[in-house]
Amino acid sequence: MLARRSLLRAASQPSPLGAAPTNARNMATLREIEMRLKSVRNIEKITKSMKMIASTKLAKAQRAMTNGKEYGVANSEVFQNTSVDNPAKHKLFIVISSDKGLCGGIHSSVSKFTRRAIADKENPVDSDSPIMIIGDKSKAQLSRALPKNLAMTFNQIGRDIPTFADAAGVADLIVKSGIKYDSVAIVYNKFVSSISYEPAVMEVQTEDMLKESPGFKAYEMEEEATKDxxxxxxxxxxxxxLVEAHACEQSARRNAMDNASKNAGDMISTLQMQYNRGRQAAITNELVDIITGASAL
Known part of the structure; x- marks a missing residue:
């Protein structure tokens, strides 16, 4: 009689829908799974929106990169006939990055390339070669690895498409800084395609190296002209x-947001299946309790 009353009491008070079984203490409840589903769906909406924004910015950045490359071609034509016999060892490294994240390992690539270039034994440079960094991301990385080499940092450059005025301002501050160096090595990300990039270095010679080169010695030039x-x-x-690194950053951000959206979609599918199974199990348990109670009566 007592057992029959206990069974009826249990049948009249079923467990709430979505509650975890008593023997599964660590199992996530349906309410927790539902909250996780909601948060992941919100994250997916954000990553998809950021991907669309990055895709729009990438098209503008590629057009700016195509126009900006002409400046680099002009430099290469100047330096083709100004090679010197003794390579410079005390270089000034200018690392190009940005202040924003959420774009994969694009900032780590230039930081690692700079560390390898300073530690390279085949093409040795001075271990105390100064480093100037454009962007807070590489600054945070190199300040831990090479804190004694940091000479100057720049930020708030490249928030939009870089302009020649930005580059001229950076160059003017570098010239007025008074830091001694034999040559300049600009470390940046080279645009390979819309889905790939690679770190590269661009060499720029100083005024003294230009004067010592055979191509310039053949002509009489004023010092002011060489300095300018x-x-x-x-x-x-x-x-x-700057413009090429900006295009690489937008491409990497678009790819990173695309991968994040795909991962969120996979997580939503997994959580939805887990939620459906848990809901089905909870409904089955309630039906068993009701049928058991009805059979007892």
Whole structure:
């Protein structure tokens, strides 16, 4: 009689829908799965929106990169006939990155390339070669690896498509900084395709190296003209690297948001299946309790 009353009491008070079984203490309840589904769906909406924005910016960045590459071509034509016999060892490294994240490992690639270039034994450079960084992301990485080499940092450059005025301002601050160096190595990301990029370096010669080159010794040039030429070629090289690095950043951000959206979709499918199974199990348990109670009566 007592067992029959207990059974009727259990049948009259079924467990709420979505509650985890008593023997599964660590199993997620349906309410928790539903909340996770809602949060993942919101994240998927955000990543899809960011992908669309990055795709629009990438088209503009590619057009700017095509125009900006002409500055780098002009520099390469100048330096083709100004090679020197003794390679520079005390280089100034200018690392091109940005202030924004959510674009994969694009900032880590230039930071790793800079560290390898300074530690390279085949083409040795001075271990105390100064480093100037454009962008806060590479600054945070290189400040931990090479804190003694940091000479100057720039930010708030490249938030939109870089302009020649931005590059000229950076070049002017570098010239006025008074830091001694034999040559300039600009480390940036080279645009390969819309889905790939690779770190690269662009060499820029200084005023003294231009004067010592055989191509310049053949002509009589005023010192002011040589100085203006070196400053202008430095600004040209920085601008060409900035626009190409900006295009790589937008491409990497679009690919990163695309991968994030796909991962969110896979997670939504997994959570939805888990939710459906849990809901079916909860309904089955309630039917068993009702049928058991009805059979007892």
């Amino acid at each position: 030429l070196t400053e202008f070629t430095l600004a040209n090289a920085i601008f060409a690297a």
